[in-house]
Amino acid sequence: MSAMRLSLLLLVAAAALSARAAAQMPPFQGGQQGPPVVPAGGQVQPQPVAGGGPLSPEFYSQSCPRTERIIAEVVQSKQMANPTTAAGVLRVFFHDCFVSGCDASVLIASNQFAKSEHDAEINHSLPGDAFDAVVRAKLALELECPGVVSCADILALASRVLVTMTGGPRYPVSLGRRDSLSSSPTAPDVELPHANYTVDRLIQMFGAKGFTVQELVALSGAHTLGFSHCKEFADRLYNFRDKGGKPEDFDPSMNQSYAKGLQAVCKDYLKDPTIAAFNDIMTPGKFDNMYFVNLERGLGLLSTDEELFTDPRTKPLVQRYAANSTAFFDDFGRAMEKLSLFGVKTGADGEIRRRCDAYNNGPMPK
Numbered sequence: 001m002s003a004m005r006l007s008l009l010l011l012v013a014a015a016a017l018s019a020r021a022a023a024q025m026p027p028f029q030g031g032q033q034g035p036p037v038v039p040a041g042g043q044v045q046p047q048p049v050a051g052g053g054p055l056s057p058e059f060y061s062q063s064c065p066r067t068e069r070i071i072a073e074v075v076q077s078k079q080m081a082n083p084t085t086a087a088g089v090l091r092v093f094f095h096d097c098f099v100s101g102c103d104a105s106v107l108i109a110s111n112q113f114a115k116s117e118h119d120a121e122i123n124h125s126l127p128g129d130a131f132d133a134v135v136r137a138k139l140a141l142e143l144e145c146p147g148v149v150s151c152a153d154i155l156a157l158a159s160r161v162l163v164t165m166t167g168g169p170r171y172p173v174s175l176g177r178r179d180s181l182s183s184s185p186t187a188p189d190v191e192l193p194h195a196n197y198t199v200d201r202l203i204q205m206f207g208a209k210g211f212t213v214q215e216l217v218a219l220s221g222a223h224t225l226g227f228s229h230c231k232e233f234a235d236r237l238y239n240f241r242d243k244g245g246k247p248e249d250f251d252p253s254m255n256q257s258y259a260k261g262l263q264a265v266c267k268d269y270l271k272d273p274t275i276a277a278f279n280d281i282m283t284p285g286k287f288d289n290m291y292f293v294n295l296e297r298g299l300g301l302l303s304t305d306e307e308l309f310t311d312p313r314t315k316p317l318v319q320r321y322a323a324n325s326t327a328f329f330d331d332f333g334r335a336m337e338k339l340s341l342f343g344v345k346t347g348a349d350g351e352i353r354r355r356c357d358a359y360n361n362g363p364m365p366k
């Protein structure tokens with residue numbers, strides 16, 4: 001790709017993102033009762049649900065048969081109005097599942113009595129549009145079948161709908177999750193991967209939760225959508241030093257034109273922390289395997305992205321997914337199915353929230 005085309009792409013990307021930058025997750029005002037910010041590689045085994053049998057795609061077939069259709073209508077129209085919704089929802093889902101399981105704990109708002117996962121630094125950049133999509137779906141479902149569909153199931157189904165809508169695979173989603181009775185403000189910063197982690201640390205973190213190296217790489221393909229703020233990759237662009245401490249203009253694993261373009265786009269990021277760049281500069285709104293093709297060309301945005309192409313344990317998988325979109329879709333779908341069953345709450349360990357940002361019994365029932 002020519003340097004000029006790359007620079008143009010970066011300019012377009014920066015312009016497209018400026019509108020989105022203003023729409024980050026709104027800080028929740030402690031104690032206010034105003035309008036809800038957030039109301040309301042192998043065979044995956046079904047998870048047991050205490051008192052209700054295993055999770056099942058048919059879970060709501062009697063109690064709320066139009067569940068999937070209602071969620072799809074709401075989030076698809078949200079995505080059409082705000083095309084960055086899909087990426088936001090997918091990231092919120094990952095941040096929910098990796099911290100205490102897929103239980104909507106990430107949706108709980110803070111209040112004057114207790115802080116929630118919203119307050120963890122890593123979650124400050126979760127976009128308001130993603131929460132709004134869930135809010136709207138919950139409201140529509142509460143009108144149709146009150147108190148039946150969990151917020152955790154809404155998030156799982158919304159993610160699948162949006163992955164499919166942006167061109168990605170349709171994978172099975174079992175239903176019957178219950179919503180959490182707690183939400184820790186400290187766990188997300190510990191339990192979620194950060195952009196400065198080594199591949200070693202990523203493998204360890206995913207491994208500790210039962211995910212393989214292959215699943216780590218496949219799931220990272222979610223970075224085919226959405227964007228990252230400059231602070232997440234600025235250390236690759238400015239005052240970069242190699243492992244021996246030698247100063248470089250930028251991280252030499254980056255394509256030169258790409259790095260220079262990003263240096264220009266991000267130059268004021270300390271004054272304006274909302275500046276961001278697309279994770280997949282080539283096809284940012286399309287769920288495809290371009291993320292992996294980009295890594296081969298030095299067009300990975302985060303160092304955790306690009307390092308998947310340098311580490312010998314992950315490089316062959318990057319190459320496979322870059323060459324074979326079907327292999328990526330198959331593995332991504334299976335890994336998402338597994339992620340969506342991670343640590344689900346069942347029976348008395350959870351509840352069906354009336355609104356997704358608050359426990360039914362007040363600020364902190366436990």
Ligand code: HEM
Nearest residue numbers: 087088090091094125193194195219222226227228229304
């Ligand atoms: C492998 C380790 C991972 C790291 C280190 C990582 C890190 C990040 C960072 C730093 C951002 C930018 C956030 C911002 O500046 O707003 C981001 C965005 C994103 N991440 Fe990840 N992530 C990882 C894995 C995942 C996984 C497994 C998924 C989903 C299955 C995912 C989905 C996303 C999406 C869709 C975005 C774009 C969000 C948006 O546009 O609002 N990430 N990630």
